[in-house]
Amino acid sequence: xxxxxxxxxxxxxxxxxxxxxxxxxxxxxxxxxxxxxxxxxxxxxxxxxxxxxxxxxxxxxxxxxxxxxxxx
Numbered sequence: 100x101x102x103x104x105x106x107x108x109x110x111x112x113x114x115x116x117x118x119x120x121x122x123x124x125x126x127x128x129x130x131x132x133x134x135x136x137x138x139x140x141x142x143x144x145x146x147x148x149x150x151x152x153x154x155x156x157x158x159x160x161x162x163x164x165x166x167x168x169x170x171x
Contacts, residue, residue, distance in 0.1 A: 108140055115139020 112118065117136030121128040 111140045111143035112136045115143065 115135060115138065117132050117139050119130040119132065121130060
């Protein structure tokens with residue numbers, strides 16, 4: 100479970116642009132921007148929360164409604 104959570108956090112940070120790759124003839128560098136990483140993870144988590152909340156609230160409307168069939 101923790102592996103999936105850390106993987107999701109890493110994916111959100113990568114998508115948000117928290118990492119920069121620099122290369123030259125002799126080395127490769129991975130630069131991590133801490134503030135951008137925090138912002139991208141936070142924004143991604145909020146988007147996922149709002150999406151999930153929207154899906155759950157839509158289902159509650161369906162459960163609360165009643166279907167009435169009338170016979171003539």
